[in-house]
Amino acid sequence: MKQLNIVHVDMDAFFAAVEKLDNPALQDKPVIVGGVSIGQRGVVATASYEAREFGIHSAMPIAKAKILCPDGIYLPTRKDRYQQVSKQFFSILNSFTPLVEKISIDEAFLDLTGCHKLFGSSEEIAKKIKEKINMETGLTASVGLAPNKFLAKIASDLKKPAGLTIVRPEEVEEFLEKLPVGKLWGVGIKLEKKLKNLGIEEIGDIQQFSLQKLNDLFGRSGVKLFYLSRGIDNRKVNTENSIKSISHEETFSKDIFKKDEIYAVLMQLAEKVSYRLRSNDLAGNTVFVKVRYADFKTYTRRITLKKSVSRPEEVYQIGKRLLKINKLLKKPVRLLGIGVSKLAPLQKKQLNLFDKQKEKKQDQLVNVIDDLNNKYGFQSVQRARELLLNDDLSQ
Amino acid sequence: MQFNIKQKEFYAGLNIVKKAVASSNTLPILTGIYLKAVTGKGLQVKATDLELGIEYWIDVDIQREGAVVLPANQLINIIRELPNEQISFKVNQEKWQAELNCLSSQFKLSGYDPDEFPSLPEVDIPVTFKMPANKLLDTIKKVRVSTSSDETQPALTGALFEVKPEKIRMVSTNTYRLSFIELNYKTGIEDDIKAIIPGNTLQELSSLLNNDGEVEILINENYARFDFEGIIVISRLIEGKFPNYELVIPDEFNSDFVADLKRMQNSVKRASLIARLDSNIISLIVNEDKLEINSLENSSGYAHEEVEIELNGSEQNINIDAGYLLDVLKILSDEEIHVELIGPLNPLVIKSVAEASKFIYLIMPVRSQN
Numbered sequence: 001m002k003q004l005n006i007v008h009v010d011m012d013a014f015f016a017a018v019e020k021l022d023n024p025a026l027q028d029k030p031v032i033v034g035g036v037s038i039g040q041r042g043v044v045a046t047a048s049y050e051a052r053e054f055g056i057h058s059a060m061p062i063a064k065a066k067i068l069c070p071d072g073i074y075l076p077t078r079k080d081r082y083q084q085v086s087k088q089f090f091s092i093l094n095s096f097t098p099l100v101e102k103i104s105i106d107e108a109f110l111d112l113t114g115c116h117k118l119f120g121s122s123e124e125i126a127k128k129i130k131e132k133i134n135m136e137t138g139l140t141a142s143v144g145l146a147p148n149k150f151l152a153k154i155a156s157d158l159k160k161p162a163g164l165t166i167v168r169p170e171e172v173e174e175f176l177e178k179l180p181v182g183k184l185w186g187v188g189i190k191l192e193k194k195l196k197n198l199g200i201e202e203i204g205d206i207q208q209f210s211l212q213k214l215n216d217l218f219g220r221s222g223v224k225l226f227y228l229s230r231g232i233d234n235r236k237v238n239t240e241n242s243i244k245s246i247s248h249e250e251t252f253s254k255d256i257f258k259k260d261e262i263y264a265v266l267m268q269l270a271e272k273v274s275y276r277l278r279s280n281d282l283a284g285n286t287v288f289v290k291v292r293y294a295d296f297k298t299y300t301r302r303i304t305l306k307k308s309v310s311r312p313e314e315v316y317q318i319g320k321r322l323l324k325i326n327k328l329l330k331k332p333v334r335l336l337g338i339g340v341s342k343l344a345p346l347q348k349k350q351l352n353l354f355d356k357q358k359e360k361k362q363d364q365l366v367n368v369i370d371d372l373n374n375k376y377g378f379q380s381v382q383r384a385r386e387l388l389l390n391d392d393l394s395q
Numbered sequence: 396m397q398f399n400i401k402q403k404e405f406y407a408g409l410n411i412v413k414k415a416v417a418s419s420n421t422l423p424i425l426t427g428i429y430l431k432a433v434t435g436k437g438l439q440v441k442a443t444d445l446e447l448g449i450e451y452w453i454d455v456d457i458q459r460e461g462a463v464v465l466p467a468n469q470l471i472n473i474i475r476e477l478p479n480e481q482i483s484f485k486v487n488q489e490k491w492q493a494e495l496n497c498l499s500s501q502f503k504l505s506g507y508d509p510d511e512f513p514s515l516p517e518v519d520i521p522v523t524f525k526m527p528a529n530k531l532l533d534t535i536k537k538v539r540v541s542t543s544s545d546e547t548q549p550a551l552t553g554a555l556f557e558v559k560p561e562k563i564r565m566v567s568t569n570t571y572r573l574s575f576i577e578l579n580y581k582t583g584i585e586d587d588i589k590a591i592i593p594g595n596t597l598q599e600l601s602s603l604l605n606n607d608g609e610v611e612i613l614i615n616e617n618y619a620r621f622d623f624e625g626i627i628v629i630s631r632l633i634e635g636k637f638p639n640y641e642l643v644i645p646d647e648f649n650s651d652f653v654a655d656l657k658r659m660q661n662s663v664k665r666a667s668l669i670a671r672l673d674s675n676i677i678s679l680i681v682n683e684d685k686l687e688i689n690s691l692e693n694s695s696g697y698a699h700e701e702v703e704i705e706l707n708g709s710e711q712n713i714n715i716d717a718g719y720l721l722d723v724l725k726i727l728s729d730e731e732i733h734v735e736l737i738g739p740l741n742p743l744v745i746k747s748v749a750e751a752s753k754f755i756y757l758i759m760p761v762r763s764q765n
Contacts, residue, residue, distance in 0.1 A: 307571075321547070344674065350716065351759040352570045353643045353742065 004122045004168055005113050006237065008144040008152035009129060011089065011106035012161035015046035017139045018085050019075050030054060030072040034062050035251065042251070045077050049161060082106075085137055092132050096125060101237045109149055111237035123166060130164055147172070150233035154183055172231035177204035184228050186221055194218075203229050245284070247339020248272045255294050255332035262333060263320060267383055269338045270316035277315075277340060278370060283308035283349070284340035287318040291328045292335035301326045304342065307350050311366055312383070315340060396432050396461025396486035400453065402497065405482060406474045408440050408453040409467075411626055414599045416467040417444035424464055424507045428471075431462040431509065441515065442467065443629075447596055448515040449603075450627040462509035463491055473502055515629045518620040521613035524558065524582040528623055529606040530752075534565050535597050537576050537754055540722040542594035543569035550635035553591040556619070558582055566640050567594075572719045573640060573742075573757040580751070590614050591637055596630035603628065644755060645744060648735035650708030652681060656732045660724040662688050662700035667717040669698035675718055676761050679743075681711040681736065691763070711736045713743055714761040723756045 011017065015033040020026045030051035035042020044065050047056040054069035062074065086105045093100045096119060099111035110129070112122050119125045126145040133141045144155025146167040155165035155175075167175045181203055182192050198217075200206055206214070206229035214222035227233070248269040256262055266289075277283060287309065288302035301322050309315055319338040323329055409428060417425035422445075429441040434457045441450040463486045473495065474482070482497045491509075495502040535554075543551035554567035554574075563578045596619075603626055604610070613620040614632075621628040663677070666688045670677045672695035680687040681704070688700040691714065713736060723745055724732070735744040742757040 317547075349762045350571055351740065351762055353568060353573060353757065353759050354570050354638050 002147040002169060003113075004145060004147055004166070005111055006146055006148055006152045007110040007112060007122075007126055007129065008146075008149065008156040009093065009108050009110065009133070010142050010156045010160075011133075012140045012142055013046050013048050013052075014085075014106035014139075015077060015082055016048035016051070018078075018082055020048065021085075021138050022081070026073060030056075030069055031075060032056060032062070032065055032069070032072050033075050033077055034065075035077065085139070088137050089133065089141075092136055093129070095132075096129060099237050099239050101239055109152065109237045126164060126166065130162075134162075148231070148233040149235050149237065150185060150228060151175070151231050153185075154179070157183075167231075173207065176229060176231055177202065177207070179203045181206065184225065186224055186228075191218070191221065245286075245288075245339050245341030245343065246273050246276045246280075246282070247288070247290075247337055247341075249290055249335055249337025251292075251335045252333070255334045257329075257332040259329055262323075262329060262336060265336055266319055266323070266338060267312070267316050269336065270319055271312040271383070273338060273340055274310060274312035274315050274366075275370065275373065277310045277343075278366070281345055282343045283310035283345075285309075285342040285344070286340065287315060287322065288339050288341065289319050289322045289328070290335070290337035290339075291323070291333055293331050294334055296334075298335070299326075299328060301328065302341075308342075308344060309340065396430075396463060396488060397459040397484065398432050398438060398455050398457045399481050399483050400438065400455045402474060402477050402479045402482055404453055404455070406471075408438070408451055409471050409474060411451045411603060412440050412442040412449040413467055413471060414602070415442040415444055415447045415449040415628075424511055425513075426467055427464040427507055427512070428467045429462070429464050429509060429512045432457040432460050434460055441512075443513060443515055445513065446593065446631045447599065448627075448629040449599070450515060450629075452625050461486055461488055463488075463493055463506050464509050464512050465493055465504055465506040469504055473504070515627070516618050516631075518613045518615050518618045518629065521615045521620070522558070522584050522586075522588050523611065523613050524584050525609050525611050526563065526578075526580060526582070528604050528608050528610050530578060530580070531610050531612075531621075532601060532604040532606065534563070534576050534578065535601045535604070536726055537756075538565045538567040538574040539594065539597045539601060540726065541567040541569060541572050541574040541756075542597070543567075544594075545569065549633055550591055550637050553593045553633040554597060555637040555640070556588075556590045556592050556614075558584060558588045558614070560584055560587075566637070568638065568640065568757075570638075571716070571759050572722075573643065573755075574723075575640065575644060575753075575755040575757075577753045578751060588614055589637075590619055591633040591635065592619055593630060593633055596628070600628060643742070644757065645735075645737060645742060648708075648737050648744065650681060650706060650711050651733065651735040652686065652704040652706040653731050653733050654686060654702050654704045656724060656727055656729055659686075659702050659732055660721070662702050663717055663720050663724060666690055666698040666700050667721060669696045670717050672696065674761075675716055676714050676763075677717045677720070678712065678714045678763075681706060681713075683710065708736075711738070713739050714763050715743055715758050716761065719758045723758075727754075 016031040019031055019033060028050060031048040032044055032051050033046045034044040042062045044056060044058050044060045044062060046058055051069060051072055056065045056068055082105060093108055093110060097110055097112060097115050101109040112125055115125055119128060122145055126143050130141060130143045140162040142156045142160045142163040144152040144165050146152040146155050147169045151167045155167050158165045179202060181187055181195050181200060184203060206225055211226045214226045250265060250269060285308045286302055286304045288300055290300045292298040303318060303322055412428060416428065425444055431439040437455050438453045440453065477497045477500060480498055482495055485494045491506045493504045493506060538554045542554060551569060554565050557564040561581050563580050563582060566575045600621060608624060611622040617632055619630050619632055666677050667675060670690040676691045678689045678691060683706055686702045686704045690698040727747055729747055733746050739760055740762060742759050745756040747754040
């Protein structure tokens with residue numbers, strides 16, 4: 001059996017916890033973070049544990065949450081602030097090992113191979129990670145330590161919040177036995193129902209079936225079930241940049257029709273996309289825009305370029321062109337998005353014969369803006385175009 | 396309007412002008428070909444999309460004069476499918492309907508009032524000069540590849556045509572590569588002229604020009620006209636400022652080498668089979684006696700090629716787009732290729748210099764910090 005080297009770390013009710021951190025008066029209150037600024041149209045991004053007791057969970061429409069918990073504290077998302085804390089979170093993880101796989105803003109896998117001489121046993125390191133996060137950010141995280149990613153992820157989820165669950169190689173089958181099948185990766189509502197119809201409720205029940213039988217019953221997902229139910233998962237912690245595309249979108253409180261307003265939002269979104277591209281040292285060859293109208297019809301249009309782009313001005317201009325040539329702005333827009341894909345490291349860059357000087361200047365400008373944003377928070381410096389944004393449109 | 400014409404001649408004539416037929420039908424009449432029968436002169440065929448116009452005279456005996464505009468696609472398809480026999484062509488001038496008879500085939504095709512067809516612009520008060528068709532063709536072939544397809548920078552979608560009393564220059568660039576050609580040729584004009592000719596026009600000229608005869612060129616502020624072999628091509632010029640290309644053509648270099656053109660072309664082509672699976676970037680490692688061509692690291696595979704060279708100066712290392720290099724290797728007809736290098740962040744320069752002409756091709760490198 002494999003060694004006990006894989007850690008999964010997950011911040012507890014991340015967005016809500018950050019709000020409580022910044023405003024101690026919210027402590028012990030049901031806090032719901034989500035698209036509040038867009039009236040009744042948003043969904044819950046994170047609910048604090050107090051709010052979860054009312055049955056509120058993420059992705060639930062805010063309107064429904066308000067019925068369940070009318071006295072809850074509803075707050076708009078402050079992505080920039082969460083990003084700040086997330087940066088702190090990841091720099092803590094990186095202080096233990098470079099083998100960190102980012103899954104989302106508040107969740108990661110670590111491979112502890114080679115860390116033991118510096119920081120002690122895997123158990124000790126898992127504990128240290130948890131403590132360091134709490135000390136340095138003032139927030140709690142739940143940690144799972146196991147021989148592989150699949151088990152580590154289940155483990156971290158088991159004793160939330162502020163839990164630490166260890167699954168030693170020799171305990172794997174026992175650990176899985178009593179868990180409901182829904183905990184298995186790839187088991188959604190449909191498959192869960194099928195399994196229940198066969199009398200399979202716990203992972204232990206799956207362990208009774210042979211590989212052949214599971215294959216006959218469920219095909220390829222059956223094979224997956226066989227291995228996962230035995231805690232077998234050979235995926236590596238993937239530190240390589242696995243970002244396929246970077247995009248941002250925004251739903252408006254009122255559908256907007258004025259081109260200037262739409263372009264102002266587009267600029268803001270392009271800046272965010274560009275900022276993330278550059279903080280990951282990436283540039284992309286494909287730019288895409290997404291537009292949703294009042295009838296929820298959604299259109300995505302893309303263009304692939306010879307030259308890769310990363311600067312906000314470039315992303316914006318191409319996005320604007322896409323909107324124009326595809327005539328996407330003939331109707332009021334409910335949602336606008338822009339993104340870049342076909343990413344490659346920024347280092348590989350086709351140089352230009354003519355505007356060497358011009359590009360150098362623009363790069364310098366962009367770097368200065370990045371520095372200011374890093375120091376004072378996103379959009380402490382803005383382009384004039386964004387000043388056109390109405391207050392009720394911006395978050 | 397009435398005449399008899401050989402299928403083959405009619406089809407050839409229509410093919411010459413069809414490149415100028417408008418593809419979109421914002422103005423339906425422009426998707427047609429204008430036909431005019433003039434006693435003693437023959438049949439004039441003409442098409443234009445308002446950017447480019449082409450006119451050609453076919454030598455036929457006219458029985459009755461007249462004119463009509465017929466839909467280009469249908470007309471060309473019909474003529475193509477007819478046997479190579481005499482076609483008798485008649486137009487009902489009331490209904491703008493043509494009737495074609497050929498052996499046992501009969502067609503009627505409705506068209507448009509020829510008076511509504513825009514006449515090709517007059518290139519008045521032009522500067523005029525003549526040059527051999529083969530020289531113009533060669534020049535166009537060498538600059539056409541470097542024109543840009545980026546419509547946001549219109550001036551770069553064409554080539555700069557500079558005519559001086561004793562020199563002709565043509566330059567094009569998409570800002571990542573550049574073609575420059577200079578001919579020593581007495582044009583006989585008095586003042587220098589500069590015009591940007593659309594890439595599309597260059598494309599059509601290169602397919603219409605052949606190596607015989609002379610081309611008469613007329614240029615004024617808005618149009619350029621090329622007369623050759625009975626064909627008239629009139630093109631609108633691109634307005635805008637062409638970048639200052641003279642500043643970016645290096646006048647010094649640190650290393651230069653000579654290689655066999657064919658071998659180099661074959662090697663680059665093979666390396667590109669792998670390189671193009673990623674970004675089509677290849678790395679050139681220039682050693683004392685050989686040039687190594689490698690695909691850049693990518694998950695799809697790896698290619699390594701070696702070409703014998705003679706190097707003067709220091710060894711060099713540069714990453715470039717394989718497509719840009721292949722394009723120039725394909726258009727050169729010399730036996731050897733001469734390459735100059737400054738460093739990994741400066742343009743790679745390919746030169747082909749002869750007494751009568753000078754061709755310079757620049758490729759900007761790809762910066763890589765891996």
